[in-house]
Amino acid sequence: MSRITSSSSFKRALRAVMMFAIFLCSMPLNAQNQSGENFLSPALVVNSQTLIIDPPADSQKGTIFLRNVSAEDILISLSAEDFINTTTNTVIPAQVYLEAQPSISEGAEEKRLKAGSNMKVQVMVTNFRGEGDAEASLINNGTKIGVLKVRRNLFDIQLDVPDPANPLVTFERGSMTALVMKNGSDAPLKVKWMIVVNGVKFCGSESQKQGYWLGPLNILSSTDDRACEQPNLWKELYLPPKDKRSIEITPPPGWYPRDFNGIFKNETQPAILRLTLMPLEFMNGQVSQVAQTSWPEKDIRFNAQLSYLSPVRQQVYSTFIIGLTLLLGGIFSLIARNWIPNQLRKRDLREKLTELRLKTSGLSGQIESTLRVLVRVERKRLVDLLDARFIISPDMNTMFTQAEQGIVLLNRRVDMLSLIDSTYERLSSLRTSCPPPSLIDKIEGLLDKASLLLRNNEPHELDFQQAQKLIADAAAGVEELNLPDEKFAEYLSKKIGALLEDLNPSSPIGETHSCQRLRAHFPGPFDVLNQTYTDPAKIRPDDYAWFDMNISVLSIIRDFIRLYEGTVETGLRETLKEYEPQLLQHLSMQSWDQLHSAKILLRQMKEGIFIRDIEEAIRANEVTIEMDPPNAKPQRPVRLSARFRRPELNGSAARERFTCVWDFGHLRPPSQGREKGAWGAVSRMNTRPKRNLAENDSQTVEAQESSLQAAADKQIKEEFPEKGWIVSHYFVGVHPYDISVSFEDPRGKYVSREVPRAPARGEETTDKAQADAADTTEKNESEKIVIGKTVKPQDDSDTQKNERLAAEIVSLAMVLIIALLGLITGAREQVLKLDVIPGLIAVFLLGFGADALKNLLTQRQA
Numbered sequence: 001m002s003r004i005t006s007s008s009s010f011k012r013a014l015r016a017v018m019m020f021a022i023f024l025c026s027m028p029l030n031a032q033n034q035s036g037e038n039f040l041s042p043a044l045v046v047n048s049q050t051l052i053i054d055p056p057a058d059s060q061k062g063t064i065f066l067r068n069v070s071a072e073d074i075l076i077s078l079s080a081e082d083f084i085n086t087t088t089n090t091v092i093p094a095q096v097y098l099e100a101q102p103s104i105s106e107g108a109e110e111k112r113l114k115a116g117s118n119m120k121v122q123v124m125v126t127n128f129r130g131e132g133d134a135e136a137s138l139i140n141n142g143t144k145i146g147v148l149k150v151r152r153n154l155f156d157i158q159l160d161v162p163d164p165a166n167p168l169v170t171f172e173r174g175s176m177t178a179l180v181m182k183n184g185s186d187a188p189l190k191v192k193w194m195i196v197v198n199g200v201k202f203c204g205s206e207s208q209k210q211g212y213w214l215g216p217l218n219i220l221s222s223t224d225d226r227a228c229e230q231p232n233l234w235k236e237l238y239l240p241p242k243d244k245r246s247i248e249i250t251p252p253p254g255w256y257p258r259d260f261n262g263i264f265k266n267e268t269q270p271a272i273l274r275l276t277l278m279p280l281e282f283m284n285g286q287v288s289q290v291a292q293t294s295w296p297e298k299d300i301r302f303n304a305q306l307s308y309l310s311p312v313r314q315q316v317y318s319t320f321i322i323g324l325t326l327l328l329g330g331i332f333s334l335i336a337r338n339w340i341p342n343q344l345r346k347r348d349l350r351e352k353l354t355e356l357r358l359k360t361s362g363l364s365g366q367i368e369s370t371l372r373v374l375v376r377v378e379r380k381r382l383v384d385l386l387d388a389r390f391i392i393s394p395d396m397n398t399m400f401t402q403a404e405q406g407i408v409l410l411n412r413r414v415d416m417l418s419l420i421d422s423t424y425e426r427l428s429s430l431r432t433s434c435p436p437p438s439l440i441d442k443i444e445g446l447l448d449k450a451s452l453l454l455r456n457n458e459p460h461e462l463d464f465q466q467a468q469k470l471i472a473d474a475a476a477g478v479e480e481l482n483l484p485d486e487k488f489a490e491y492l493s494k495k496i497g498a499l500l501e502d503l504n505p506s507s508p509i510g511e512t513h514s515c516q517r518l519r520a521h522f523p524g525p526f527d528v529l530n531q532t533y534t535d536p537a538k539i540r541p542d543d544y545a546w547f548d549m550n551i552s553v554l555s556i557i558r559d560f561i562r563l564y565e566g567t568v569e570t571g572l573r574e575t576l577k578e579y580e581p582q583l584l585q586h587l588s589m590q591s592w593d594q595l596h597s598a599k600i601l602l603r604q605m606k607e608g609i610f611i612r613d614i615e616e617a618i619r620a621n622e623v624t625i626e627m628d629p630p631n632a633k634p635q636r637p638v639r640l641s642a643r644f645r646r647p648e649l650n651g652s653a654a655r656e657r658f659t660c661v662w663d664f665g666h667l668r669p670p671s672q673g674r675e676k677g678a679w680g681a682v683s684r685m686n687t688r689p690k691r692n693l694a695e696n697d698s699q700t701v702e703a704q705e706s707s708l709q710a711a712a713d714k715q716i717k718e719e720f721p722e723k724g725w726i727v728s729h730y731f732v733g734v735h736p737y738d739i740s741v742s743f744e745d746p747r748g749k750y751v752s753r754e755v756p757r758a759p760a761r762g763e764e765t766t767d768k769a770q771a772d773a774a775d776t777t778e779k780n781e782s783e784k785i786v787i788g789k790t791v792k793p794q795d796d797s798d799t800q801k802n803e804r805l806a807a808e809i810v811s812l813a814m815v816l817i818i819a820l821l822g823l824i825t826g827a828r829e830q831v832l833k834l835d836v837i838p839g840l841i842a843v844f845l846l847g848f849g850a851d852a853l854k855n856l857l858t859q860r861q862a
């Protein structure tokens with residue numbers, strides 16, 4: 001027991017010795033600490049910040065952190081000494097509250113910081129009345145562990161804003177903004193100021209260049225902020241005590257880096273107002289500056305709301321751009337929904353119209369020009385119909401429907417005309433076998449009736465059905481031309497019976513001297529006049545053509561005898577006697593063409609108008625060109641007719657022996673083709689070659705002229721080959737067209753007039769020589785007679801098209817605008833929520849997929 005006691009006593013003595021040694025070692029340190037040396041406990045590391053107190057406030061909160069770097073736990077019992085002004089070394093009264101957060105090692109009444117652990121301490125400084133910088137020592141269990149620093153601004157200047165807790169100042173680009181500051185102290189203050197926004201400094205220095213405002217998005221130059229590096233160049237502001245003053249600021253362009261974004265929304269950026277105090281003293285009632293080497297500074301932080309535009313302009317511009325973006329989205333939606341299907345459908349219709357063009361161009365001249373021009377104009381009208389609307393227009397469905405219906409009708413009409421054309425060709429090929437003329441006339445009559453029905457601009461279904469039946473009957477008649485036909489045999493027998501009654505020797509016609517003379521001179525046809533042939537059974541099918549031809553010849557002879565014997569005028573009888581050989585010559589040929597010529601000649605005899613009368617009227621320029629309707633329009637058919645001033649010539653049979661050849665002036669410049677007065681000689685179309693001065697061979701030049709003229713005439717003739725006294729045509733443009741018509745006589749030669757040739761150099765020029773030259777046809781030149789007329793089509797379709805185009809644009813714009821007006825509010829919210837570019841993309845997609853727009857477009861299409 002005593003051994004244990006002595007051991008314990010030894011341990012206690014040893015511990016006392018160690019404690020005394022430690023005490024002795026710590027004496028210099030404590031002395032050092034008491035003498036004011038900056039001693040810090042090596043066990044705790046303090047991380048603190050300077051607390052900033054802005055007048056008129058006298059308190060501030062902060063946080064410090066402790067770290068135990070020793071190997072043992074440390075008991076935490078914090079306190080702070082008085083604040084000492086670092087400049088005057090005077091004590092500043094204040095209260096300090098320190099509150100350590102719970103640590104991991106925590107007892108019932110004490111807090112310990114475990115080795116290697118951290119601790120957060122909340123600091124609260126109140127009733128701090130001093131100014132400038134001050135420090136207070138932090139003590140833990142009597143040991144200084146760090147310093148608590150506090151700074152209270154030397155001058156009480158604040159921004160005068162509605163919400164001091166959240167100061168916000170709005171700067172409008174290009175406009176002057178008043179920044180108001182108030183002096184809360186009892187002394188006047190003079191400061192220099194600088195504002196920093198977006199890293200760009202502005203200090204109001206005279207040497208600082210200002211940008212120039214040129215518009216909502218254009219800046220000529222930016223601010224040079226290098227002058228703001230020197231505080232002595234900053235602009236000054238004097239603040240009376242307890243008063244306010246403002247500084248006028250025109251924001252520099254550098255504060256506004258994103259011009260496009262500012263059209264839609266203002267940008268808020270953190271800003272700093274840096275003030276430098278210039279100490280003042282009052283002398284003789286005046287304020288004077290005291291020079292110092294270092295001036296106190298103060299930073300006032302606030303939020304700068306950067307307004308790129310005025311509120312009204314921002315609203316207008318942003319609404320316009322958002323509306324335009326929505327409109328583009330709607331237009332793209334319209335394109336996506338209408339352009340692709342409309343384009344495909346339009347291409348299909350154009351292919352069908354191209355096929356129709358090949359069909360119409362394949363129609364031969366046997367189809368009358370009125371029908372050929374009609375189908376060409378109708379096809380062109382359908383082509384124009386496809387281009388009458390925008391390809392993205394909702395009305396294109398209506399245009400497509402009309403075009404499809406027109407193509408069906410036109411295709412049907414062209415198919416029937418092709419059948420008529422092929423029937424004519426088949427009939428022409430069979431004429432070489434000399435079929436019965438009456439059957440040929442019947443077939444051509446059926447085809448003429450069908451052509452008449454198809455000539456209507458808007459044929460009805462009944463017209464198509466009747467025309468189809470007539471064409472079918474004509475085609476069947478062509479195939480049955482050489483087949484036995486009891487009805488035709490009965491027809492022939494009846495005609496023979498009628499001729500027997502009229503031409504027998506005892507009849508009034510048969511007993512005439514003319515009939516007896518013609519019977520003796522022309523006995524062949526009279527062989528048909530046999531009583532046996534009045535029985536249809538006696539007429540063989542192989543003899544149909546012979547019987548029919550001779551019956552037709554005898555019918556013409558009978559009518560001629562009646563005309564000749566019934567004429568009492570001597571002059572007319574002599575004329576009929578003159579043309580009798582020609583009539584008999586036609587009748588003796590036993591062909592359908594010659595028989596047709598004989599019928600025409602007989603009509604001339606009855607009318608008293610012959611070929612020479614027509615030719616004289618043409619040479620006398622008694623022919624005019626008439627047009628129906630009188631005012632031509634492009635792409636619209638017009639009927640052109642060559643008519644004589646004497647009405648009796650227009651319906652005469654002699655006129656049918658002449659052919660009108662039309663030139664519509666498509667291949668030469670208007671009003672530049674003819675060289676000789678009012679439609680005298682034929683034009684050379686500016687094809688005369690230039691004469692080479694070194695060339696003496698005039699025959700070569702004339703040969704060149706002749707060759708070029710022939711080529712030009714051939715080109716004109718092949719471009720629009722139209723022949724006939726009445727033709728139909730259409731014009732493609734609105735410029736003047738020089739229409740001309742020339743005349744071919746029954747021999748196929750142009751009707752011309754003789755013009756005396758000018759005497760050559762060295763040729764005799766006496767009156768007698770000129771008279772001899774005028775009487776010598778070999779020395780005369782003839783010029784083709786051409787009758788002309790200038791036609792200038794008047795087109796109001798451009799005006800109508802422009803009006804329709806304007807109405808279409810207005811209608812489409814109204815549809816889009818009405819549909820998109822309701823989307824602007826939602827679109828603006830999209831832009832404000834997102835950045836500008838993503839926001840505009842969202843707005844575009846909003847316009848593209850707008851249900852209201854789709855519904856309106858669907859209704860218009862329906």
